[in-house]
Amino acid sequence: MNSTNTFLIRRSFDDVRRRIAEACARVGRAPGEVRLLPVSKTVATERLREAFAAGLTEFGENKIQEAHTKAEQLADLPLSWSIIGHLQTNKAKYAARIAREFQALDSLRLAAALERRLQIEGRGLDVLVQVNTSGEASKFGLAPDSVAAFMRELPAFSALRVRGLMTLAVFEPGTLRVRACFSALRILRDQLRDTAPPTVALDELSMGMSGDFEIAIEEGATVVRLGQALFGPRPLSGPV
Numbered sequence: 272m273n274s275t276n277t278f279l280i281r282r283s284f285d286d287v288r289r290r291i292a293e294a295c296a297r298v299g300r301a302p303g304e305v306r307l308l309p310v311s312k313t314v315a316t317e318r319l320r321e322a323f324a325a326g327l328t329e330f331g332e333n334k335i336q337e338a339h340t341k342a343e344q345l346a347d348l349p350l351s352w353s354i355i356g357h358l359q360t361n362k363a364k365y366a367a368r369i370a371r372e373f374q375a376l377d378s379l380r381l382a383a384a385l386e387r388r389l390q391i392e393g394r395g396l397d398v399l400v401q402v403n404t405s406g407e408a409s410k411f412g413l414a415p416d417s418v419a420a421f422m423r424e425l426p427a428f429s430a431l432r433v434r435g436l437m438t439l440a441v442f443e444p445g446t447l448r449v450r451a452c453f454s455a456l457r458i459l460r461d462q463l464r465d466t467a468p469p470t471v472a473l474d475e476l477s478m479g480m481s482g483d484f485e486i487a488i489e490e491g492a493t494v495v496r497l498g499q500a501l502f503g504p505r506p507l508s509g510p511v
C-alpha cells in the first residue's frame with residue numbers, strides 16, 4: 272500500500288466535501304443532508320485499500336461482476352457496496368450476496384429475482400428506483416409516468432427496503448437540460464409521496480456525478496455518486 276496515494280485520495284475527498292458544502296450553502300441546505308458515494312468502477316483493488324486508509328468505507332460499482340470480485344478481494348475490510356448500474360436478473364444472486372444498496376431497480380422481474388435471492392441469503396437490501404428523466408433511449412430506468420404504479424407493487428418484496436429514486440442527467444455539461452433532469456426527479460419524488468404505500472420511503476434522491484454534482488445538490492440531491500472527482504480520470508478505452 273502506498274501512503275502517498277492515500278494522502279492524494281484524502282485530499283480529493285476533502286476537496287469534494289468542501290464543494291458539496293459550498294453547493295449546499297448556496298441553497299440553504301445542511302452539508303449533512305448529502306451523502307457522498309465514492310464510485311470505484313475501474314479503480315484497482317489495491318487503490319481501494321489506499322482509499323479505505325483515507326477514510327472511505329463505501330463504494331459504488333456499476334458492474335456486478337467487478338463489484339463481486341472486489342468485495343471478495345477486500346473481504347477483510349469493513350466495506351459496504353452499492354450497485355449503481357443496470358443489473359441482469361440472472362445476476363441477482365451476486366447483488367443479494369454482497370450489496371447493501373442497489374440504486375438501479377427498474378423492473379418487477381428484477382425485484383422478484385432479488386427478493387428470492389435475498390430470502391435465501393437472509394439479507395435485506397436498500398433500493399432506489401432508477402428513473403429515466405432525460406428520455407434518452409440509451410439510458411436505463413423507468414419512464415417518469417410509470418413510477419407511481421411500479422411503487423405500488425414494491426411492498427410485496429419484503430427484503431427490499433425502498434429508499435427513493437435515482438437518475439442520470441443528460442451528458443451535456445453546463446446546459447439547462449442537466450438541471451431539468453434533476454428537478455424532474457425531485458418533483459416526481461414530491462408527487463409520489465402522496466400516493467406511495469406507507470412502507471415505501473421516498474427520502475433519497477441519488478443524482479449528480481463528478482461533472483454535475485453541484486447542480487444536483489442545488490436541485491435536492493441527497494446522494495451524489497462521484498468517481499473521477501475522487502480517483503482521477505478513467506482510461507477512455509476502459510469500461511465506463
Ligand SMILES: *Cc1c(COP(=O)(O)O)cnc(C)c1O
Nearest residue numbers: 310333355480481496497498499
Ligand atoms: C460511473 C458512474 C458514476 C460516476 O461517474 P464520475 O463521472 O466518475 O463521477 C455515477 N453514477 C453511475 C451510474 C455511474 O455509472
